[in-house]
Structure formats: structure tokens, C-alpha cells
Amino acid sequence: MSYKEFSPFRVQLLGLALGLVAVAGAARAGEIRDLRLVTAESSTQLVVELSGPAAHKLFTLGNPNRVVLDLAGTTLPARIALPPAVGIVTGVRAGKQPNNTVRLVFDMSKSVRPRVLESGPNGPYPFRLIVSLDGSGATTATTATNAAVAAGAAVATAPVVPHAIQPVHAPSESGRDIVIAVDAGHGGVDPGAIGPSKTREKDVVLQIAQALVAKINAEPGMRGVLTRDGDYFLELRDRMLRARRAKADMFVSIHADSIGNPSVSGSSVYVLSERGASSEAARWLAERENAADLKGGVSLEGRDKVLANVLLDLSQSASISQSMAAAEQVLRSLDGVGEVRKPRVQQAGFVVLKSPDIPSLLVETAYISNKADESKLRQPAHRARIADAIFGGIQDYFNDNAPDGTRLAAARRSRVADATSGGRL
Ligand SMILES: [Zn+2]
Incomplete structure (x- = not known):
């Protein structure tokens, strides 16, 4: 017609x-x-x-x-x-x-x-x-996920399990919890990559994400939230928005990579590239009257373009260097679990990493296109090791970089104070 x-x-x-x-x-x-x-x-x-x-x-x-x-x-x-x-x-x-x-x-x-x-x-x-x-x-004109959908997909038919998004720790007088948003890639109509034995990326990354959140929630002073807690499709910007709503101190997206060469295996860790950051800055500037406030209550609304640009730039470069520091810890920690594909943190323009004020990492946990990696991803014990390794890296990072006002920062200060007074006694 x-x-x-x-x-x-x-x-x-x-x-x-x-x-x-x-x-x-x-x-x-x-x-x-x-x-x-x-x-x-x-x-x-x-x-x-x-x-x-x-x-x-x-x-x-x-x-x-x-x-x-x-x-x-x-x-x-x-x-x-x-x-x-x-x-x-x-x-x-x-x-x-x-x-x-x-x-x-x-x-x-x-x-x-x-x-x-x-x-x-x-x-x-x-x-x-x-x-x-x-x-x-809330979201309009997002095309970034179309490619993922167009890649073809099995469709979610399983009922969605109710929420895991709840605080586990009661508010503490000595400060708030550090919040980590854990994002399981893909979901619903978008299966992500599919392994030679038909393992779907969306399923294994959700299981790793759930294990990681459980690990985080077991740690006093930390709280994990999932962007998706079941098999459903989420737009990329919706994932960022959910992290922002949860007031996340860090965003970690979990994936499993795929490539034509079946012998390629191992994990990699990504943070946002400078080019990805500048395209996002342009977007925030264009929408600064509607944009959410940056972390710490910095608003772009009513600022002139030059000042807004400077504020964004400061926020984004701080975020990238924090992301890089955390990603290095996670990569080091993953190295202990198995083969790391690339020995250095990679930088790319992934949309989910573009929050200008939330340090953000993307972990490709393995190559699902590799038979051995795929079979490991199917094993709960291996998934738990990956979750532990990612958690270990995040914990190492926050032990050195606890945000002000958090229980972890307060605990650290009191340890320093104890050590000092101990010297005088
Ligand atoms: Zn993926």
C-alpha cells in the first residue's frame, strides 16, 4: 500500500x-x-x-x-x-x-x-x-534504546516479582546510608546479547544485579536499589532517572558483552568518555529550565548559559574522575575472579553513564558469546563471585571516598579521632 x-x-x-x-x-x-x-x-x-x-x-x-x-x-x-x-x-x-x-x-x-x-x-x-x-x-523522544530493541527479542511473559526497592537499614543518627543504584541491563522485549546456548543477557545480569544489591544491603551504612527488579523493558534515561530519584551516590550498570569472535572472553569496566559528557552537557544546557537540580542542590535554572556551562562542567568532570577511581577498584577486584579482558578502565559514550553528577560505571561481566564465559554466567556460584568482586571494588572506593553526611564518613572520622586520642593516652 x-x-x-x-x-x-x-x-x-x-x-x-x-x-x-x-x-x-x-x-x-x-x-x-x-x-x-x-x-x-x-x-x-x-x-x-x-x-x-x-x-x-x-x-x-x-x-x-x-x-x-x-x-x-x-x-x-x-x-x-x-x-x-x-x-x-x-x-x-x-x-x-x-x-x-x-x-x-x-x-x-x-x-x-x-x-x-x-x-x-x-x-x-x-x-x-x-x-x-x-x-x-515523563520521557520523550528517546531513540537510544531503539537499536537494542531492533536487535530482536524474546518477550517477557513471566509475572514480575514485587519490589526489592526498599531501605534495609533504619536511618542512623550518625548519618545517612550511601546509596548505590544497580542497573541490570536490558529486560522485557530487549533480551540483550544471547549466548551460544541461548542464555539471555537480560536474565543473567538481573541475577548478578540482585546478588550485588543483597550484598550491598548486608553492609551497614550502604543501601542498594535496583533500577529494574524483574523482566521488563526500561528506557535508558528512565534508568538514570530512577537512580536520581533514589538519590544514588553511585550508578553501576551490569551487562554481559558479545562479539563475533567466539574466543574473546573476560570482563571490562567502562566509564563515560569526555565526548559523551560534552554531548550530555549540551542537552542539559538546552533544557536547563526543566532540568533537575544537580547533586548538592545546585540548580541550573535561571543561570546564564556561561555559568550553567561552568557548573555542569565542574560537576561532570568531578563525576568522571570519581567514576574512574571507582572503576579502577572494581576492575582490580574483578581481576581476582577471573580473566579481565582489558587491563584498563575503558571510556565510551554509553547513555546510562551520562548523569553529570552521579559517578557511573558499566561492568561487562563476561563475554556471553564465549562458550566458557556463558557457562560460568549460568552458575549461581560464579554469579555470586562476580557480585562479590564488584561489591568489593565499590566498598574499597567508598572506604576512601565516603560522601559527607554518610554513616561511613562519620565512622571514618571517629576512627581517626580514636587513633589520635589513643596516642595521647
Ligand atoms: Zn548489554
């Missing part, structure tokens, strides 16, 4: 004064193979599997709130069941429109700003449309 054939339909939509969210996709007759709703916390996604690409339109209607997905040149076979209502979706209906268009209508419990991503086909995974029905509307 050509674009031209589509235009009367568009006019019809505009005539109804709808919020037209997306018009995309090549057209060919096809059928819907599967429909699923996947939900976790604030995030609800619709996954549509299709026999091939379909021209689609996604838009919203108010009074009552609905999300509508039209799929042109498509059929909905009778054997395909509509998914039951879940999360913010209170009802699901399907109907036929002119032009062999299937219309899917989702009744929503609130007004949302949905977005659609196309994915695949890739290997065993068919062509899919993934509609993020996420009601927060």
Missing part, C-alpha cells in the same frame, strides 16, 4: 482532532500472530507480533481515555485471543476498519502518551510492534 492511499485516512483522523502520535511503517498484507500486554510497575507495553511489517497509526482519544492502534493491510485471525486488561489498561477491543485495517482499542485508566517502536525480524523473532503505554509521560 502506498503512502498516497493512506492520506484520506490521515485526514479523517485529523478531522476527529485526535492526538496523532505516530505514522510509520512499510505496508504489505499480513496477519497478526500474537498480541500481548506486558506490565511492570509504572510501565505497560503492548507487543504485537506480525507476519511482516504493517503500516500503523497510533493515537489517543479522551473522554474516556483510549489508545488506538490501527494496522493497515492486516488481518486478525480468530485463533488470536485479545490479551486481558492489566495495569493501566482497563479493557481491550478489536475491530475492522476500511482498507483491511485492524483497529485495536485500549481503554486506559488515565491519560497517557504512548510511543511505538518497530522491531525485527531477527533470527527466530518475527516482526513486532512494541507500544509503550507507560502513563508517566
Whole structure:
């Protein structure tokens, strides 16, 4: 179907004064193979599997709130069941429109700003449309994760386990806990890399992240929070936002690497590159009226561009050097567990590392594309060793660099005081 054939339909939509969210996709007759709703916390996604690409339109209607997905040149076979209502979706209906268009209508419990991503086909995974029905509307125009989604994916069908995000330690009079945000890479429709024995990166990194948080929470004066605690998709900037909301002192993203050469193995640790930092600074400057305050309550709002730039630059370079110091400790600690791929900390422009005021690391725990590494990643004991090693590195770093106002900083001061007075007695 050509674009031209589509235009009367568009006019019809505009005539109804709808919020037209997306018009995309090549057209060919096809059928819907599967429909699923996947939900976790604030995030609800619709996954549509299709026999091939379909021209689609996604838009919203108010009074009552609905999300509508039209799929042109498509059929909905009778054997395909509509998914039951879940999360913010209170009802699901399907109907036929002119032009062999299937219309899917989702009744929503609130007004949302949905977005659609196309994915695949890739290997065993068919062509899919993934509609993020996420009601927060907080993130817009994030395309950084599309590549990951487009890589093809198995879809989360398992129910999500309830929250692990809770403080374990009671507030202490001698200061707050150091908060570490632990980010398990990928999730939900994005499986990450897949090993030769079909081990999915998203699964093993979640298990390592959970082990790491348990370790952190067992340490007095430290608290771990997970950005995701189940098998669901999270946008990269949402991960950063969750760390910021948790007032994290450090962000650690856990991954498993993959490469064409199956003999490559070992772990690596990354921090943000200077180039990645400057592109993020440009973004914060452009949005400085809306941007969150930097750590320590430094606001960019109302600052002139030059001053805002200086503040950001100071914050970002401090963060990178702290990230580098912590990453060196983590790398040293991982060296004790097994082979380290690269003996030095690597720098790259990974989006999740771009918080200008939270020291951030990304650990590629192993090469899942390597048979031996993959088989180790499948062993709980090995995953525990990796988690212990990452924890050891973080602990070494904070023992020397405890932020002011934390229990660890207070404990350190009192140890120094004891040592001094001990000398006089
Ligand atoms: Zn990854």
C-alpha cells in the first residue's frame, strides 16, 4: 500500500482532532500472530507480533481515555485471543476498519502518551510492534534504546516479582546510608546479547544485579536499589532517572558483552568518555529550565548559559574522575575472579553513564558469546563471585571516598579521632 492511499485516512483522523502520535511503517498484507500486554510497575507495553511489517497509526482519544492502534493491510485471525486488561489498561477491543485495517482499542485508566517502536525480524523473532503505554509521560523522544530493541527479542511473559526497592537499614543518627543504584541491563522485549546456548543477557545480569544489591544491603551504612527488579523493558534515561530519584551516590550498570569472535572472553569496566559528557552537557544546557537540580542542590535554572556551562562542567568532570577511581577498584577486584579482558578502565559514550553528577560505571561481566564465559554466567556460584568482586571494588572506593553526611564518613572520622586520642593516652 502506498503512502498516497493512506492520506484520506490521515485526514479523517485529523478531522476527529485526535492526538496523532505516530505514522510509520512499510505496508504489505499480513496477519497478526500474537498480541500481548506486558506490565511492570509504572510501565505497560503492548507487543504485537506480525507476519511482516504493517503500516500503523497510533493515537489517543479522551473522554474516556483510549489508545488506538490501527494496522493497515492486516488481518486478525480468530485463533488470536485479545490479551486481558492489566495495569493501566482497563479493557481491550478489536475491530475492522476500511482498507483491511485492524483497529485495536485500549481503554486506559488515565491519560497517557504512548510511543511505538518497530522491531525485527531477527533470527527466530518475527516482526513486532512494541507500544509503550507507560502513563508517566515523563520521557520523550528517546531513540537510544531503539537499536537494542531492533536487535530482536524474546518477550517477557513471566509475572514480575514485587519490589526489592526498599531501605534495609533504619536511618542512623550518625548519618545517612550511601546509596548505590544497580542497573541490570536490558529486560522485557530487549533480551540483550544471547549466548551460544541461548542464555539471555537480560536474565543473567538481573541475577548478578540482585546478588550485588543483597550484598550491598548486608553492609551497614550502604543501601542498594535496583533500577529494574524483574523482566521488563526500561528506557535508558528512565534508568538514570530512577537512580536520581533514589538519590544514588553511585550508578553501576551490569551487562554481559558479545562479539563475533567466539574466543574473546573476560570482563571490562567502562566509564563515560569526555565526548559523551560534552554531548550530555549540551542537552542539559538546552533544557536547563526543566532540568533537575544537580547533586548538592545546585540548580541550573535561571543561570546564564556561561555559568550553567561552568557548573555542569565542574560537576561532570568531578563525576568522571570519581567514576574512574571507582572503576579502577572494581576492575582490580574483578581481576581476582577471573580473566579481565582489558587491563584498563575503558571510556565510551554509553547513555546510562551520562548523569553529570552521579559517578557511573558499566561492568561487562563476561563475554556471553564465549562458550566458557556463558557457562560460568549460568552458575549461581560464579554469579555470586562476580557480585562479590564488584561489591568489593565499590566498598574499597567508598572506604576512601565516603560522601559527607554518610554513616561511613562519620565512622571514618571517629576512627581517626580514636587513633589520635589513643596516642595521647
Ligand atoms: Zn548489554
